[in-house]
Amino acid sequence: MTRQTKRRRRPDARPEEILAAALTVFSAKGFSAARVEDIAREAGLSKGAVYLYFPSKEAMLNGLVEQSAGQLAQAAEQLVAQGAPQDPEAAFRALLDMLFTAMGDPGVNAAPRLVFAEAARFPEIAAFYRTHVIEIARRSLRALLAAGVATGAFRDVDSDAFMRSVAGPGIAHMALTSIFALPPDHLNTPADMADAIADILLHGLKPRDPAT
Amino acid sequence: MTRQTKRRRRPDARPEEILAAALTVFSAKGFSAARVEDIAREAGLSKGAVYLYFPSKEAMLNGLVEQSAGQLAQAAEQLVAQGAPQDPEAAFRALLDMLFTAMGDPGVNAAPRLVFAEAARFPEIAAFYRTHVIEIARRSLRALLAAGVATGAFRDVDSDAFMRSVAGPGIAHMALTSIFALPPDHLNTPADMADAIADILLHGLKPRDPAT
DNA sequence: TGTTAATGACTGACCGGTCAGTTATAATAG
């Protein structure tokens, strides 16, 4: 019989387990108010044990950000690199769908939320996020826009405004659903919401043939 | 001679002064890591004195949110109520201008940033913000959209998607400039950025007469 | 003089980080 006492020996998986527990606790209480002992308990360890794997509480925060940051941005980058040349509009819609699906999932958006909350107090975290997430996202969006302009699918709008127009609604969606726990009104799935946003961004608010 | 020693008489302005100091310190360090003594020093008082005006540190946070919340939302509400019936498009542009000007100013966006960071840990703050800011903004945007649809200026898009499309870029702008301290690339003033976003939202990304 | 605003030393709880000791497992010997 495979023993499974309280004291398990799997030191290789420990760091990830601790980071997962740290994300949960940091996310619920914020970095400062989170207690290392709570993280330890959440990971099924004693407080002393987590200090075998991380030198400090702040190191857990750093590890967390480094682990999670960039995953979404890199996925977006790949999506754009693959899809944008052939069909920029389809890539754009797929990108928004991916963005809203991620931002609408509390498990996925926990890390970005944490970064938003703590970046002001930890300049190196802000810098890391800037280079590993924001810059990658910005480059991808610029490439997508350029591809669309090249094929005639998109107008040649300003790329910084484009970035804010695309990422912003996703962030707003995250804030409304995961921070303020707003009940969804009309569009229930993130994918539906992404479609509606894509419609607005692609076609604009004005009617095709102005009535005036 | 009117003495002006360190120990002044109670000016009745004290609560506001303390709240302003609290906003500064909370904004820089976050609620948990902020020390009451720092707030007192910032307000030019001793620690004991601030407890003459607020029963606890958390009460300062609450007072802060209650004081600052809704000012922008109410201004937006008024702007929409006045301008939307006659010229929805102009009201829309004015709204975006106001939003970006506010969100681009670190002094103004400090309170929203703080709420974003701490709302997860203080449910009543989240609830207060929901009813006093988000709901008001939502109502105003719905009214603006309805007015535009009535005059034929806007298409009848989904109102929740509309809200995210309008507010989101403003939040993204706040995050990029005030949290991640990104240097502006092309559009240097918030008003310019607002104009560019308004252009995208009004006309869409697709060319007016499709090339295909 | 009495009242009120304000002080800052103080208290007590809390928590990050440490470390002497414990236990499970592995290695080796008999």
Place this chain on the structure above:
DNA sequence: CTATTATAACTGACCGGTCAGTCATTAACA
């Protein structure tokens, strides 16, 4: 296969510093 030794993972009591909140005292008025 059992006994012995070695070791790495782990524990939890503890230390030291920090900080929210208190209160005896003081200064500035009326």
